[in-house]
Amino acid sequence: xxxxxxxxxxxxxxxxxxxxxxxxxxxxxxxxxxxxxxxxxxxxxxxxxxxxxxxxxxxxxxxxxxxxxxxxxxxxxxxxxxxxxxxxxxxxxxxxxxxxxxxxxxxxxxxxxxxxxxxxxxxxxxxxxxxxxxxxxxxxxxxxxxxxxxxxxxxxxxxxxxxxx
Amino acid sequence: xxxxxxxxxxxxxxxxxxxxxxxxxxxxxxxxxxxxxxxxxxxxxxxxxxxxxxxxxxxxxxxxxxxxxxxxxxxxxxxxxxxxxxxxxxxxxxxxxxxxxxxxxxxxxxxxxxxxxxxxxxxxxxxxxxxxxxxxxxxxxxxxxxxxxxxxxxxxxxxxxxxxxxxxxxxxxxxxxxxxxxxxxxxxxxxxxxxxxxxxxxxxxxxxxxxxxxxxxxxxxxxxxxxxxxxxxxxxxxxxxxxxxxxxxxxxxxxxxxxxxxxxxxxxxxxxxxxxxxxxxxxxxxxxxxxxxxxxxxxxxxxxxxxxxxxxxxxxxxxxxxxxxxxxxxxxxxxxxxxxxxxxxxxxxxxxxxxxxxxxxxxxxxxxxxxxxxxxxxxxxxxxxxxxxxxxxxxxxxxxxxxxxxxxxxxxxxxxxxxxxxxxxxxxxxxxxxxxxxxxxxxxxxxxxxxxxxxxxxxxxxxxxxxxxxxxxxxxxxxxxxxxxxxxxxxxxxxxxxxxxxxxxxxxxxxxxxxxxxxxxxxxxxxxxxxxxxxxxxxxxxxxxxxxxxx
Amino acid sequence: xxxxxxxxxxxxxxxxxxxxxxxxxxxxxxxxxxxxxxxxxxxxxxxxxxxxxxxxxxxxxxxxxxxxxxxxxxxxxxxxxxxxxxxxxxxxxxxxxx
Numbered sequence: 001x002x003x004x005x006x007x008x009x010x011x012x013x014x015x016x017x018x019x020x021x022x023x024x025x026x027x028x029x030x031x032x033x034x035x036x037x038x039x040x041x042x043x044x045x046x047x048x049x050x051x052x053x054x055x056x057x058x059x060x061x062x063x064x065x066x067x068x069x070x071x072x073x074x075x076x077x078x079x080x081x082x083x084x085x086x087x088x089x090x091x092x093x094x095x096x097x098x099x100x101x102x103x104x105x106x107x108x109x110x111x112x113x114x115x116x117x118x119x120x121x122x123x124x125x126x127x128x129x130x131x132x133x134x135x136x137x138x139x140x141x142x143x144x145x146x147x148x149x150x151x152x153x154x155x156x157x158x159x160x161x162x163x164x165x
Numbered sequence: 166x167x168x169x170x171x172x173x174x175x176x177x178x179x180x181x182x183x184x185x186x187x188x189x190x191x192x193x194x195x196x197x198x199x200x201x202x203x204x205x206x207x208x209x210x211x212x213x214x215x216x217x218x219x220x221x222x223x224x225x226x227x228x229x230x231x232x233x234x235x236x237x238x239x240x241x242x243x244x245x246x247x248x249x250x251x252x253x254x255x256x257x258x259x260x261x262x263x264x265x266x267x268x269x270x271x272x273x274x275x276x277x278x279x280x281x282x283x284x285x286x287x288x289x290x291x292x293x294x295x296x297x298x299x300x301x302x303x304x305x306x307x308x309x310x311x312x313x314x315x316x317x318x319x320x321x322x323x324x325x326x327x328x329x330x331x332x333x334x335x336x337x338x339x340x341x342x343x344x345x346x347x348x349x350x351x352x353x354x355x356x357x358x359x360x361x362x363x364x365x366x367x368x369x370x371x372x373x374x375x376x377x378x379x380x381x382x383x384x385x386x387x388x389x390x391x392x393x394x395x396x397x398x399x400x401x402x403x404x405x406x407x408x409x410x411x412x413x414x415x416x417x418x419x420x421x422x423x424x425x426x427x428x429x430x431x432x433x434x435x436x437x438x439x440x441x442x443x444x445x446x447x448x449x450x451x452x453x454x455x456x457x458x459x460x461x462x463x464x465x466x467x468x469x470x471x472x473x474x475x476x477x478x479x480x481x482x483x484x485x486x487x488x489x490x491x492x493x494x495x496x497x498x499x500x501x502x503x504x505x506x507x508x509x510x511x512x513x514x515x516x517x518x519x520x521x522x523x524x525x526x527x528x529x530x531x532x533x534x535x536x537x538x539x540x541x542x543x544x545x546x547x548x549x550x551x552x553x554x555x556x557x558x559x560x561x562x563x564x565x566x567x568x569x570x571x572x573x574x575x576x577x578x579x580x581x582x583x584x585x586x587x588x589x590x591x592x593x594x595x596x597x598x599x600x601x602x603x604x605x606x607x608x609x610x611x612x613x614x615x616x617x618x619x620x621x622x623x624x625x626x627x628x629x630x631x632x633x634x635x636x637x638x639x640x641x642x643x644x645x646x647x648x649x650x651x652x653x654x655x656x657x658x659x660x661x662x663x664x665x666x667x668x669x670x671x672x673x674x675x676x677x678x679x680x681x682x683x684x685x686x687x688x689x690x691x692x693x694x695x696x697x698x699x700x701x702x703x704x705x706x707x708x709x710x711x712x713x714x715x716x
Numbered sequence: 717x718x719x720x721x722x723x724x725x726x727x728x729x730x731x732x733x734x735x736x737x738x739x740x741x742x743x744x745x746x747x748x749x750x751x752x753x754x755x756x757x758x759x760x761x762x763x764x765x766x767x768x769x770x771x772x773x774x775x776x777x778x779x780x781x782x783x784x785x786x787x788x789x790x791x792x793x794x795x796x797x798x799x800x801x802x803x804x805x806x807x808x809x810x811x812x813x814x
Contacts, residue, residue: 054404076203076286078326082403085323090438106187106204110322136183139172141316143443144323150443151172151316152450192727194770212773214797217729262728512803583793584801594803644791 002126005096005118009131013146014117015094019044023067028053031061039064048100051079055086062093070116072101081114088115089145108133113144166227166535167312167457169277176319177274180281184208185267192264207287207325209280210266213587219258219266220283221273225293225311225335226254226538230529233536235276237521243269248521250506250514252578252629253332254292254538255283259585281319286327288318288399293335294342295539298458299547301495304354305362307337309455310391313446317392324399328406329414331399332371339658344540346370346379346660347632349416350398355385363387368398368428369420372626376662377417380425382432390436393444397436401428461533461548466498470551485607486558486569500551502532504544504561505568505576509605512594513579514542523564531557540629540656541578541617543571574616574683575601578629582622582639583646589622591639591646591672596620599676604683613683615695617656632656634697635682636663637675646672652682652708653700664705667713678712685711717779719756720747720787721763722797723772731797732772738762740772744798745786750777 006012023046031038031047038045044066047058051073062068068087070080080099087093098118099111108119108130121129141151149157169177184204191201209220221236228236236256240248243265244258251257261269273279283290291314293307294300314333318324324331334348345351351367364386370379386394402416405423420428477484492501504524507513516524528536528546531553537545549557561567570576577600580586582593597620604610619633630636636651647669654663670678683696685708690699700708721734722744732740733747741747750756756777763775779790789795796802 075200076326077408078286078324079404079408081323081326082400085400104200106200107326110320110325113322137176137179137320139176139179140322141176141319142321142323151176152447155170155172155453156447156449192770198767198770198773212724212729214793215729215731215800216724264727584796584803589793592802594801598803646792 001120001122002124003098003118003120004126004130006112006130006134007117008127010134012117013148014088014097014115017096017117019066019096025067025069028057031058035061049080049083051077053083054079055083055091059091062087062091062095065093065095067096067098067118068093069098069100072099072103075102075104075107081110084111084115085144105129105133109137113140113142113146113148115145166229167224167308167454173316174274174277177277177279177281180208180279180320181267181270181274184270188263188267203285203326205263205266206285207282208266208270209283210261210263211284211587213259213585214583215585216260217263217266218585219261219269219280220251221256221258221278221280222283222290223254223256223278223538224315225291225297225308226295226540227308228536228538229276230525230534230536232276232278233521233525233528235272235278237518237525239269239272240518240521247515247517249512249581250516250538250542250544252540252542252580252627253290254540255290256538257581259581284330285325286329286331287325288321288327288331288333291315291318291333291335292343292348292540294337295537295545296342296492296501296547297337297537298460299494299496299499299501300338301493302340303337303495304339304356305337306455306458307335307343307352307354308458309451310352310354310364310388311335312454312457313391313451314395317395317446321399324403327399327403328408329411331402331416333395341656341658341660344629344632344656344660346658347372347376347629347656348379350395351379352391357385357387361387364391366394366398368432369417369425370660371415371417372629372631373415374412374624375417376626376631377421378660378662379417380420380428382425382429389445389448390440392446393440393442394432394436396439396444397432400435401431405431460496461535463496463499463548464550466550468497470498473551473554476555480555482569483555483558485611486567487554488611489569489571489573491554494548496548498551500549500554502546502549502554502557503539503571504546504566505570506543506566507570507576507601508565508568509575509601510598511565511601512581513577513597513601516544520564520566523560524566527557527560541576543576569607570610572615572617573610574604574613574618575610577601577618577620578633579620580622580628582620582628586622588625589639590624590641591622591648593620593622593628593637593639596637596639596648596672596675600679603676603680613687613696615697616683617654617697618679619654629656630654631662632660633663634700635679637679640669642669648672648675650678650682650712652705653697655697666705666709681712682708717781717790718749718751718787719777720744720749720780721759721775721777722747722794723763723767723775726770726773734759734763734766734775740766744780744789747780747787749780749787 025046025048046067048069211218336343347370353365366383367379490503532546579597583589617634621628621630622639632654651663736748
């Protein structure tokens with residue numbers, strides 16, 4: 001298992017990760033039990049959410065975490081894609097959003113668009129896998145929080161450019 | 166028809182290259198079958214009984230002549246010379262090799278086609294009615310919105326691993342020719358009180374194990390908000406749809422379990438956050454897409470073509486074909502010509518490569534290069550001048566495409582069934598063949614009138630038996646092929662799920678059973694009543710009694 | 717009752733049967749008929765190894781009985797897999813095409 005951050009391989013559209021070393025990840029239950037105590041500390045905190053734990057459960061607390069890890073118990077469980085988008089776009093999470101669990105090369109580019117900025121991937125060639133995965137797709141039809149120009153936007157920008165000569 | 170620009174083309178080309186890499190990694194063993202399966206499904210590649218099956222997307226059922234020629238070419242070079250048109254307006258090849266599929270996808274990409282998302286737990290081919298843009302009763306052309314939804318749903322990064330498959334259908338007129346009420350999301354174009362165009366949004370319809378008619382969650386959605394509203398629905402489903410049991414994972418189960426009103430509230434609450442964000446399409450882009458669906462350069466003609474009228478009087482066979490297969494067109498002097506892929510005794514919905522080429526040629530010459538695919542597995546030439554209908558009909562007849570049976574009992578909808586499909590309990594094609602032979606007499610068919618007969622080889626219901634006037638479902642009884650009959654289903658704006666008429670029937674008794682049901686109708690009908698009208702008036706009992714008392 | 721192992725070949729998806737020699741043939745007549753528990757587990761192991769080696773996909777055992785023309789599957793679904801679709805159209809077209 002290797003942890004790779006998007007900023008290692010591209011210019012990241014997500015807030016940059018300023019973590020030094022490892023941040024221990026609390027479960028949601030642990031966070032709930034120790035919330036008041038932990039909110040008073042300054043140490044960087046991490047949280048891990050299971051796939052059935054939605055972003056709204058921590059809506060008020062997102063800014064407190066340096067890392068939020070979302071679990072993919074199987075790559076077929078796609079709930080974390082929505083959780084990721086809500087954390088970034090609805091609740092303004094600015095820390096490292098990490099994909100853990102069954103994280104496979106072929107889902108990395110979709111995960112990245114949804115807000116994930118770090119990935120725990122099998123094997124030593126994680127950075128290479130991520131670089132290749134992110135380079136594979138040049139155009140997307142859908143808007144997400146990474147603010148990447150959509151196909152519609154690119155298309156009309158091109159036309160405007162051509163019109164200007 | 167929509168045409169790709171260089172960006173659309175690059176999306177498809179990149180995905181072909183990506184899939185080529187994935188196939189290589191599968192063949193080298195780097196990807197296991199379990200890891201590869203969702204990837205190949207997202208490119209429409211199944212592993213079936215005998216071979217792989219590739220399901221090519223025909224976006225909302227529209228094809229150009231060039232595209233249909235290419236489909237014929239692929240059938241010849243990579244398959245066994247034929248293809249099967251499905252109830253979701255797609256085309257299936259039954260014999261491709263895995264190692265050839267990247268090349269097949271590259272060939273498709275060269276004519277702006279693909280097999281993206283025709284399978285898998287993602288948003289599938291968006292379908293609409295076959296008369297879009299040419300029917301007189303249309304509020305607005307649903308193809309414009311179908312194309313908008315197609316682009317938005319293609320490789321959507323958030324919605325590629327849904328609890329289950331997801332099907333969206335649109336209709337442009339109050340008459341529902343797209344079966345929208347048995348789709349996960351159905352969109353009906355409507356006017357509001359001030360004449361603005363928008364959508365009635367219907368969610369949670371579906372067939373399969375638990376057939377349900379969809380519920381209207383919003384009576385009118387202004388059209389600029391189409392994508393953000395769809396995104397809200399998808400997000401609620403992606404988060405809360407069941408993932409514990411694949412037979413309870415469709416959105417219809419979620420809507421049923423939480424209730425339509427509660428579900429609607431959840432969607433509206435989510436939508437409040439995202440409406441009028443960059444998710445919605447800019448007006449300029451809608452206008453650009455709309456321009457592709459402008460009417461073709463029709464010849465200006467006044468009234469009915471006299472030659473056409475004369476031929477109808479002289480040639481009875483032509484007149485019969487016109488009666489069932491030709492529909493009125495909004496443009497004077499033009500007609501919509503339906504091509505039946507249900508000739509007597511052959512598998513419904515199949516076409517040989519030669520037939521595809523003939524149809525593509527006819528479209529080029531007589532229909533501005535355009536063909537449509539219906540969800541009842543037939544094809545359409547949407548813009549034929551009345552003056553040309555006779556020539557078209559003669560050419561069709563010469564190539565086994567002249568069956569004059571659209572909407573009649575021999576216009577059977579059938580899935581591939583156990584002859585091809587790994588999911589099936591029983592065969593459906595031989596059942597269709599036998600029924601088509603038994604009811605071959607055209608005069609008798611006309612006497613029976615409109616009768617939608619739909620056959621499914623298993624409860625997955627790809628043959629849409631739930632919404633057949635007469636539905637036939639293959640079941641497995643101790644290794645023998647048995648069939649359950651349902652009656653009174655309908656796929657139109659009076660959508661209904663058919664009622665099981667009694668215990669399942671053995672294959673060799675099935676044709677007689679259908680004969681019995683049809684005879685009951687003839688005996689009990691009032692003047693002018695179609696089968697479905699008689700059934701709605703009398704209910705199941707008289708049919709049940711006559712069928713099972715006789716046995 | 718005897719059993720034979722079947723699967724789909726990875727490269728082209730064709731139906732194949734595990735032979736005595738341990739390779740995979742499209743002809744069911746060449747499939748090795750396991751007559752007892754020992755043979756069954758021995759060939760099961762071979763089948764699973766072939767799946768791991770990505771030669772074939774999802775192997776499983778089927779019941780066969782002896783007919784006048786050789787081994788014939790008991791289950792109708794497997795008859796179709798062994799001998800092709802039951803309908804004339806496909807056979808006629810495919811014979812003409814490839």
